[in-house]
């Protein structure tokens with residue numbers, strides 16, 4: 187097996203989905219699988235999740251097509267705005283399309299008419315994210331237009347929360363209120379329409395945001411939107427990460443005192459010391475900004491990375507008395523014994539959010555499903 191790997195604890199992933207199910211009760215669950223399932227592996231995570239969710243979601247046509255090509259038949263919503271070149275793939279793969287203007291609705295309907303197909307669509311309403319979506323005031327017009335097109339089956343209407351992970355609840359509550367108005371109009375025109383708003387933060391902190399379906403991404407993978415907060419979400423206490431990043435020692439050597447390690451010698455040994463090399467680097471998505479500050483766990487002890495992280499390797503000074511042999515397992519994110527390196531701590535060191543770290547790990551690192 188490749189020395190560097192991402193391990194996914196699928197049992198924990200299922201536990202997370204079940205905890206969300208208990209929390210939202212009969213409301214439908216849509217699992218976001220975009221960006222390779224937040225780095226966890228899109229196809230495998232989709233397959234594991236199938237019995238536990240009602241809907242899948244991706245960002246682009248190609249992600250949805252990959253799922254369809256591999257026999258996944260659950261409804262798949264494509265969140266992203268699409269270009270005209272995507273329309274045939276969206277319709278033919280029976281992906282549910284996000285419509286946010288009359289122009290886009292017409293484009294899809296015309297393609298359907300010419301090719302003798304139908305399309306399932308969701309209207310996207312902008313309640314304050316100011317990304318894509320029709321404005322609340324013009325939503326009624328778009329709703330009626332889409333309902334008038336015989337080629338389009340309107341199955342849903344949705345919006346996205348911009349601030350639900352913040353302490354200040356004012357704007358999230360405002361968005362929920364705006365969406366309530368649109369949702370009640372939509373229900374009056376089409377009683378079985380699926381109204382949906384909640385992301386992970388909505389699921390955790392705003393019961394009023396559930397409507398007919400929730401779309402928890404990061405929470406499904408085991409992380410809370412406000413990690414440093416005492417989330418008053420006891421019902422979700424079983425939710426835990428299912429992702430670990432591991433490698434193995436591929437080389438170990440003694441380096442003399444006052445020697446520079448790695449490119450530009452940004453780390454200088456303080457004594458004669460043992461240095462281990464791991465086959466992982468920024469070419470795998472392990473951020474180079476962690477040079478000299480990132481940590482690894484070896485034989486139950488934490489050590490700091492020594493010097494510049496290379497494209498394919500990094501070095502760690504484990505000290506004069508450090509013990510390590512080739513093939514020792516090293517944890518970069520996750521647990522080993524009583525030691526743990528959390529994704530939160532890694533993201534903090536990088537000055538970013540956990541989402542970005544997860545999405546950064548490329549396919550070169552094999553995913554192993556336990």
Ligand SMILES: *Cc1c(COP(=O)(O)O)cnc(C)c1O
Pocket residue numbers: 218220265346384385386387401402403404405
């Ligand atoms: C990514 C995404 C989500 C999930 O967000 P999380 O913060 O990971 O829960 C939900 N809805 C839309 C439209 C998204 O793009």
